[in-house]
Amino acid sequence: MSLPVPQRIDLVLIGTRGQVGSALRHRLARQAARLREAAGIDLRLLATFDRRGIAWDLAGLDPDDVDARLAPRDTVALRSLLGHLTRAGDTPTVVIDCTASDEIADRYAEWLAAGHGVVAANKRANARGLAQWRTLQALSVRHGAPYRYETTVGAAIPILGPLRDIGLRGERVRRVSGVLSGSLSYLLERLHAGEAFSDALGGAERLGYTEPDPGEDLRADDLARKLLVLAREAGFALEPAGIRVEPFIASAQAEPGNWRARLADEDALWRGRIAQARSLGRRWVMLAEADAAGARISLQALPEDSPFAALPAGQNLVRVETELQAERPLWLGGPGAGPEVTAAGVLSDVIDAARTLAAAAPAGRGWRRAAA
Template identity: 40%
Template sequence: MNSCAPQLLEHPKPLPSAFAPAAPVSRCRELAVGVIGPGRVGSALLDQLRAAQPRLQREGRVRLRLCGVVASKRMWLDCDDAELNSRHGGAQVWRPNDLDAFAAHVRGVEPRDALLIDCSASDAVASRYPAWLAAGLHVVTPNKLAGSGALERWQAIRAASAASGARFRYEATVCAGLPVVQTLRDLLDTGDELIAAEGMFSGTLAWLCNRHDGSRPFSALVHEAHALGYTEPDPRDDLSGMDVARKLVILAREAGWALSLDDVAVESLVPAALASLSRDDFLERMEELDAPMAARLAEARAEGGVLRHVAHLDARGRASVRLAVLPADHAFAHSRLTDNVVQFTTRRYCDNPLLVQGPGAGPEVTAAGIFADLLRIAESLEVRA
């Protein structure tokens, strides 16, 4: 399910061509774009950008110039860069230490607006954001590692962005294309105050909780979700709750709270005895989840409630990811199968919170979240002659 976690894959299609230039528009904003990680999300994004480019240019909004794509083992550039090619013997073989050369290429020699889009799930890539932002490159990403990783790196990213004016945006890190980060940003920017953020940030866990009605063992549902491709290749990556906790940290930091992953009380659905097994051994022994989950379900029913996997964050600094018993009429009790739900309780939205719900994973909607970030940056560019 967690298909919003992009992977660095070999690009399955011929390397992309630069966007075809449309008729020249006078005084149109221009943005040089480099994409890191043309996996499922990156490829969907390239398709969306290519399809939208004529319209964006016709409307005078922005002219995008795709300057390069970096995959795990090779890199494609929009020009014959003699120096780069010579370093790679002309074979355009990608090596990790070429990321900075790639960034320099996208940034260009003449002053121009340039954007790096990180669709990898790589911590090494995230570690480069501060330097790229300091150099004036905008960065957009669905990669959760910067937003939920070391606080020092996060602060370095914010500081670099503030100093250079380059923008760092990451709407797609939380529930893919759903308007979550921007909505929170707008609330805060207009003077509202976050009291609590809550939700179900994992479509996989929402599906499992929704389907877990006692008629089938929990492990059978996990096997089914695994077979349907709803889970990560190793279902423990979903069941551990860590991916949800990362989203919670990102929202907390958006609200200005210095939260780290260690501060989140995460209840893993994986018993300790199964946590360090090989994936195959885990899949073999998954029925050991059934008894504890059946007990939790029975408890919930005894209280007249439903069992849901809920993330919670509040202004008192409490952050948790856990199975919770909710009243049967709770907004989260009626979500549609794999939907994500996020609700913000604020000073203005205090009696009834503001709620956003919908599919929170998938390459196309994740790519659209990235694309919306790109458009926000494009709007803010100065028009160059």
């Protein structure tokens, strides 16, 4: 009996030399043969670009060795590739966004409408208004174009998929809450270990745990985007303005350009807060929550033995309370960031999207199988 020929799937990777994009390319190169054999999909890197370079080869690029193939990015080459992506081709295609760019997120609608899969590590598209989120979901369904963004909350931890499934089987989520920010968890761990706020922040910046502008972390902007994605997937129709956000430090919100001048005040404030929590057997946690009453992000002093308070820095944890799992809620946890784990999660999304497209292939789209 002859084995079925694997379905060829073209990949277009945006963010070639970024941390996640690079880790994903190496993982793709390592897994390609196994995926042909075990999953029946032949993933080919058709094209890739970042802000500086672009490479495109109809025969497929070696994901481990694109550096030598990247030409300086010019508008003609980019326009031609983006034009190619506005049409349904004869090979199913998955576009992978490993940037944090609004300009790239703006294009998801046209890619989905052309029937291409979209896999995003980028939160931007789903952190906009509810109408736009619904449009992307509807385009995905209408055009049979898988849209996956599991790594935008909790990196490789499968959180959004299980939440979506809970909704699809008709089970209402009553409350979803979690520790979702790696940078803020790291800061809190250092503060509880006795470090001054300014030293803890300096350490987080040196280790690359913060956004290029740490004000984004301290205002909880990125955390609010994650909560928006999480809450919507849990079935709460939430607008960005509907989240009540208590910033990690008030000056980052009140004085966005000048908060560093207030670091001495924060050192004193946090010394007092940590001492107070310790005397009560509690630890500070930056908790993101959504339920029927709304969505909020707040600093809470929780008992030391609460699973959220006992969490090591860098780990994320989400608690999901549903109508069938109220007494014993579902807990999902694991490393919440890092290029390797995130790339692993992105590849899971790519495999899922590719399988969905491959399953649709024989239904008359005339898509090309891989050469034997």
